[in-house]
Amino acid sequence: MTRRCPLLLGLAVLLCAPPGASAHPAPFSFLDLVIRGDGVHGTLVLHVVDVAHDLGIEPADRLLDPGEIARARARVVALVASRLMIGAGATAPIEWLDMEPAADRHAVLLRFRIPDARPGALRVLPRMFPYDPVHQTFVNIYEEGELRQQLIFNAGSSEYVYYTGSTQGALAVMRTFIPAGIHHIMIGPDHVLFLIGLLLLGGTWWALVRIVTAFTLGHSLTLSLAALNIVMPPPRLIEPAIALSIVFVGADNLVRGSGRDVRAWAALVFGLVHGFGFANVLREFGLPAQALGWSLFSFNAGVEVGQLLIVLLVATALELIRRRSHAIGYRVARGGSIVVIAAGAYWFVERVFFPGGA
Numbered sequence: 001m002t003r004r005c006p007l008l009l010g011l012a013v014l015l016c017a018p019p020g021a022s023a024h025p026a027p028f029s030f031l032d033l034v035i036r037g038d039g040v041h042g043t044l045v046l047h048v049v050d051v052a053h054d055l056g057i058e059p060a061d062r063l064l065d066p067g068e069i070a071r072a073r074a075r076v077v078a079l080v081a082s083r084l085m086i087g088a089g090a091t092a093p094i095e096w097l098d099m100e101p102a103a104d105r106h107a108v109l110l111r112f113r114i115p116d117a118r119p120g121a122l123r124v125l126p127r128m129f130p131y132d133p134v135h136q137t138f139v140n141i142y143e144e145g146e147l148r149q150q151l152i153f154n155a156g157s158s159e160y161v162y163y164t165g166s167t168q169g170a171l172a173v174m175r176t177f178i179p180a181g182i183h184h185i186m187i188g189p190d191h192v193l194f195l196i197g198l199l200l201l202g203g204t205w206w207a208l209v210r211i212v213t214a215f216t217l218g219h220s221l222t223l224s225l226a227a228l229n230i231v232m233p234p235p236r237l238i239e240p241a242i243a244l245s246i247v248f249v250g251a252d253n254l255v256r257g258s259g260r261d262v263r264a265w266a267a268l269v270f271g272l273v274h275g276f277g278f279a280n281v282l283r284e285f286g287l288p289a290q291a292l293g294w295s296l297f298s299f300n301a302g303v304e305v306g307q308l309l310i311v312l313l314v315a316t317a318l319e320l321i322r323r324r325s326h327a328i329g330y331r332v333a334r335g336g337s338i339v340v341i342a343a344g345a346y347w348f349v350e351r352v353f354f355p356g357g358a
Contacts, residue, residue, distance in 0.1 A: 029128045029137040033086075035144075035164055040088045040114040040122060044080065045107050050129045054079055063108055064101045073099045080110060083127050085159070088119035120168030121176075124151070125159040163291035173294040174301075181302020184281050185310070190242050190347060191274055192310055197249035197340040198263050199314050200333045202322060207261065212311055214264040218271020219278060220300055226279030227287060227296050238276045239351045245270035246344030253337035278303060 030045040052060035055075055062068045077096045086094070097111040126137040133155055141149040141162050149162055161176075163169040185191055198211050225231040249266060256262075278299075287295050322329035 027132050027135045031126055031137055031139045033139065034142045035122065037118050039116045040119065042112045044110045045105065047107050051076060051108060053131060054129065064103050066101060069099055069101050069108060076110060085125040087123045088114045088116045118166050118168055120164055120166065120172030122162040123159055126153050130155065161288065163288050169291060170294050173291045174298045177295045177298035178302040181299040182306040185303050185306035190246060193340055193343055194246050194249060194274065195307065195310055196314055197246060197253065198267055199311065199318060200253055200336045202318055208315055210264045211267045215267035215271040216304060218268045219275030222272045222275030223278045223300055224296060226276050227282055233276055235280050236355060238273060240348050241273045242277050243344050243348035243351055245273055247341050250337040250340030250344060253333065
């Protein structure tokens with residue numbers, strides 16, 4: 001979806017305005033990136049004051065002369081190449097093309113190309129003129145003849161990744177967000193302990209499948225709602241609620257006995273809560289607007305892969321213990337449930353009374 005920045009038009013007008021003799025009228029650079037079937041085509045617009053400053057050329061207006069442009073091209077390319085961090089493939093280099101003066105914009109235009117057959121992802125980080133702390137670079141990304149993304153970079157900006165609307169783009173999203181989902185579930189001790197608590201009492205594989213499926217349905221729903229900014233409970237409510245869900249699972253294991261198995265229902269209900277927790281991490285990670293569906297699906301798929309690995313390892317280990325000795329299996333389930341309750345209670349107190357602590 002195109003994001004338009006009305007400020008750009010006004011800034012372009014400023015850039016086109018006649019400059020003063022001694023002042024820098026517009027501390028901006030402009031970068032247009034056009035994604036085509038044969039790669040990425042770029043046009044970089046640099047104000048002559050900035051280029052002249054860094055190359056030691058006086059007066060700056062010399063760069064508006066075609067002859068001076070031809071003589072300075074190699075130096076300008078070397079300067080830009082060290083500061084324009086952009087890539088459309090693993091090995092595709094930038095091919096620097098022609099450079100010409102743009103007197104009406106008091107700038108020089110430098111064109112380039114990155115040969116890559118329809119890249120899946122385009123990484124951009126321009127840091128053009130660090131001598132000027134307020135310098136900004138405005139980036140337009142075009143695909144299929146349409147303006148798809150507008151960005152503003154300054155001295156503190158980080159790299160931006162644009163995922164193209166192609167099969168390669170979808171695969172690039174998957175390669176990024178599936179491992180991110182796996183990583184998050186593996187390093188999230190509260191989510192892992194909740195799953196372990198659900199598995200401690202064992203049961204048939206069909207019963208465990210129902211539990212895992214219910215948890216998946218619950219957290220997938222709220223992960224999607226929160227990631228799409230439809231429902232967004234604050235973390236100060238969600239994080240303590242996740243801790244309480246862990247306490248509930250452990251307590252249910254201790255008191256249920258031979259009563260009705262409610263673990264699938266607990267997994268569904270508390271899965272809704274855990275989904276909001278996943279979404280908080282996903283928002284911090286960053287969802288690309290132009291590939292929202294694929295990134296959301298891929299992150300959730302990664303969470304599922306990590307979750308299944310945990311379930312298979314824990315359920316198999318517990319089953320082996322029970323086959324060896326029912327008494328030991330009982331003690332493991334009971335002791336494990338007590339640990340689950342203690343950990344959940346600790347996290348609840350920490351998140352309610354000491355939020356933001358180490």
